[in-house]
Amino acid sequence: MSTAQEVPADVAASGLRARGGSRIGVLGGTFDPVHVGHLVTAVNVRHELELDQVLLVVANDPWQKAGSVSAPASERFAMVAAAVAGIPGVEASDLELRRGGPSYTADTVEELAATHPGAELHLILGSDAAGGLDTWEREAEVRERVRLVVVVRPGAEAARPPAGWSHVVVEVPRLDVSSTDLRARAGDGRPLDWLVPDAAVRVIEERRLYGAGR
Numbered sequence: 001m002s003t004a005q006e007v008p009a010d011v012a013a014s015g016l017r018a019r020g021g022s023r024i025g026v027l028g029g030t031f032d033p034v035h036v037g038h039l040v041t042a043v044n045v046r047h048e049l050e051l052d053q054v055l056l057v058v059a060n061d062p063w064q065k066a067g068s069v070s071a072p073a074s075e076r077f078a079m080v081a082a083a084v085a086g087i088p089g090v091e092a093s094d095l096e097l098r099r100g101g102p103s104y105t106a107d108t109v110e111e112l113a114a115t116h117p118g119a120e121l122h123l124i125l126g127s128d129a130a131g132g133l134d135t136w137e138r139e140a141e142v143r144e145r146v147r148l149v150v151v152v153r154p155g156a157e158a159a160r161p162p163a164g165w166s167h168v169v170v171e172v173p174r175l176d177v178s179s180t181d182l183r184a185r186a187g188d189g190r191p192l193d194w195l196v197p198d199a200a201v202r203v204i205e206e207r208r209l210y211g212a213g214r
């Protein structure tokens, strides 16, 4: 049986640089709401692996979180777009919203490969999500198309990608922040400041998401 294998970050960066073509990071999520854990991950992985851009791909229908998603996809996208405005090399992607239906990363990386021929796709996951890769739809297809980048998330330090995946771990500041906790904070009237980017806090307040401003 093959086992998950870790590749040093500097090797991952140099080996890939040599080949040319664009280097794209894909950080998919529900972003319900977006928070500093997502942004700190995006900018630091981009820097460490010398990626041209990191796309925050907003899930249209995150089927693995059925029943626990609060804000509609269009509102989650609005928060992400507001949060990343002005961050060099980090962009919000609505491709899963445009595709509609359940959001499968296999479809997303297939589409990105078609629209960005020759690009290196780097799938960026928190360690909690990486530990669950074997529950994904068409896991093998995803594995064929991407290089896996894992950031360690507080509470999921021991989680590892399943057997068969090689991956690189990028060290980013470990921030114990989750969308679940932030929804509870908004609902209770506790502050979101510094945990959610200002521009996204304004979207939450203006659109009264998560019971904010009741």
Ligand code: ATP
Pocket (backbone or CB within 6 Å): 027, 028, 029, 030, 031, 032, 036, 037, 038, 041, 124, 125, 126, 127, 128, 129, 130, 151, 152, 153, 154, 175, 176, 177, 178, 179, 180, 181
């Ligand atoms: P939930 O509260 O449901 O756990 P979440 O905070 O994980 O939500 P998602 O939008 O589901 O938010 O996360 C998208 C991606 O970002 C996942 O790969 C997840 O592991 C990663 N991620 C989320 N929060 C952090 C964090 N604090 N540090 C590092 N990675 C994170």
